[in-house]
Amino acid sequence: MTNRGDIFETGEIFRDRKLVRVGHVPDLERVVGRDDEIDAIGSALAPAVQGGPPETTIVYGKTGTGKSLVTRCVCREATRRAEENNVTFAHAYIDCSDYGTETQASRQMARDLHSTVKDSVGEQSIPRKGIGAADYRDIAWEMIDDANVDAFLVILDEIDKLDGDELLRSISRAQESGKADAFIGAICISNKIEYRERLSERVDSSLQDNELVFDPYDARQLEAILTRRRDAFAEDVLEDEVIPKTAALSARQHGDARKAIDMLYEAGRLAEMEQSKHVTEAHVDAALEKAEINRFQKLVSGQPPHVKHILRALALLTEQADRQQFRTAEVYDMYTNIADEVDTSPLSYDRVQRLLKEQAFLGVTESEHTGGGHKEGSYRVHRLLRSPEIVMKGLDRQ
Ligand SMILES: Nc1ncnc2c1ncn2[C@@H]1O[C@H](COP(=O)(O)OP(=O)(O)O)[C@@H](O)[C@H]1O
Numbered sequence: 001m002t003n004r005g006d007i008f009e010t011g012e013i014f015r016d017r018k019l020v021r022v023g024h025v026p027d028l029e030r031v032v033g034r035d036d037e038i039d040a041i042g043s044a045l046a047p048a049v050q051g052g053p054p055e056t057t058i059v060y061g062k063t064g065t066g067k068s069l070v071t072r073c074v075c076r077e078a079t080r081r082a083e084e085n086n087v088t089f090a091h092a093y094i095d096c097s098d099y100g101t102e103t104q105a106s107r108q109m110a111r112d113l114h115s116t117v118k119d120s121v122g123e124q125s126i127p128r129k130g131i132g133a134a135d136y137r138d139i140a141w142e143m144i145d146d147a148n149v150d151a152f153l154v155i156l157d158e159i160d161k162l163d164g165d166e167l168l169r170s171i172s173r174a175q176e177s178g179k180a181d182a183f184i185g186a187i188c189i190s191n192k193i194e195y196r197e198r199l200s201e202r203v204d205s206s207l208q209d210n211e212l213v214f215d216p217y218d219a220r221q222l223e224a225i226l227t228r229r230r231d232a233f234a235e236d237v238l239e240d241e242v243i244p245k246t247a248a249l250s251a252r253q254h255g256d257a258r259k260a261i262d263m264l265y266e267a268g269r270l271a272e273m274e275q276s277k278h279v280t281e282a283h284v285d286a287a288l289e290k291a292e293i294n295r296f297q298k299l300v301s302g303q304p305p306h307v308k309h310i311l312r313a314l315a316l317l318t319e320q321a322d323r324q325q326f327r328t329a330e331v332y333d334m335y336t337n338i339a340d341e342v343d344t345s346p347l348s349y350d351r352v353q354r355l356l357k358e359q360a361f362l363g364v365t366e367s368e369h370t371g372g373g374h375k376e377g378s379y380r381v382h383r384l385l386r387s388p389e390i391v392m393k394g395l396d397r398q
């Protein structure tokens with residue numbers, strides 16, 4: 001007998017872990033701080049709930065601002081309400097980051113539609129392959145007729161990942177071309193605000209009536225979102241400052257609810273691993289650092305070794321001096337020291353300068369031209385966009 005203990009022991013920090021795991025879709029009542037957005041999507045779907053045409057809407061916003069969640073929750077609610085009105089409202093949800101080609105997305109539309117109208121059309125097998133995107137759409141339009149659907153809504157999530165315009169075009173034309181005998185509309189969701197212009201080139205102007213932007217969450221909203229999930233933790237485990245602090249840090253950095261929930265979960269896990277009885281502010285700090293290191297690591301993974309030496313040089317300089325910005329020449333000197341240490345011959349000054357520019361372009365560093373003194377002329381300075389500790393730890397983990 002070893003006294004290893006229970007290897008599946010989890011400790012007493014969590015009561016209901018799933019509340020702080022990604023992928024958990026709460027009910028509309030648990031959605032906080034998005035009342036205006038819920039109303040806007042609600043009014044786009046209002047006609048459909050009465051058996052009329054849903055209004056096509058385009059939703060933009062950064063990741064973690066609740067776009068997918070709000071759209072799905074309101075859609076679920078609309079289905080419930082339509083039933084009460086004896087209206088057949090059907091919908092299909094397509095995550096284009098999973099189904100990125102026209103064929104995959106059209107197939108997914110048919111499959112998801114089928115799951116909502118199965119009761120009236122019965123089992124129907126949708127071929128896995130061998131038919132084209134247009135065939136899948138025809139299957140969908142036929143199902144709409146067979147099920148006597150009054151209104152059909154297609155949610156195209158992360159539409160910027162979809163490789164063509166055919167699906168969107170055919171959705172906007174299916175009804176007028178007489179292919180489907182129902183009112184059809186779409187909600188197009190994109191994490192990229194820049195996508196607005198691309199999309200207006202891609203779709204008819206008739207589709208652009210409604211536009212909705214989801215702003216990043218502020219600290220108050222994030223605090224409300226996290227507070228609704230405090231049941232994830234056992235009683236008296238969370239110290240009072242943990243949620244406000246997680247919310248404040250997240251609001252300052254990104255306003256992303258998913259990342260905020262992740263950070264709270266991570267803080268809990270760190271407490272669990274230390275076999276601590278409480279989750280404290282220190283755990284939140286540690287969770288934040290861990291997340292930053294991870295992000296930095298991802299950002300620079302796959303970069304050639306010399307880029308990493310250059311970034312390490314900049315981190316060392318930042319740690320040693322009490323300033324943030326360093327001239328190319330300073331970075332180059334430190335870089336050659338590092339190259340020496342690891343026994344590799346350094347790249348040329350010009351090459352290093354170019355690599356530094358590239359890092360600024362990638363958002364790892366920032367660089368600018370500064371006018372030197374009268375005789376010095378202008379020169380370029382560089383600074384890290386993260387703390388040197390994060391950069392060093394991220395580089396050490398490579
Ligand atoms: N207003 C909110 N209320 C409660 N939880 C939220 C809210 N907004 C986001 N979340 C949580 O954050 C996760 C990410 O939100 P999501 O809708 O997927 O963001 P987006 O689609 O904008 O990237 C959701 O699954 C949910 O757990």
Ligand SMILES: [Mg+2]
Binds near residue numbers: 067068069157
């Ligand atoms: Mg989303």
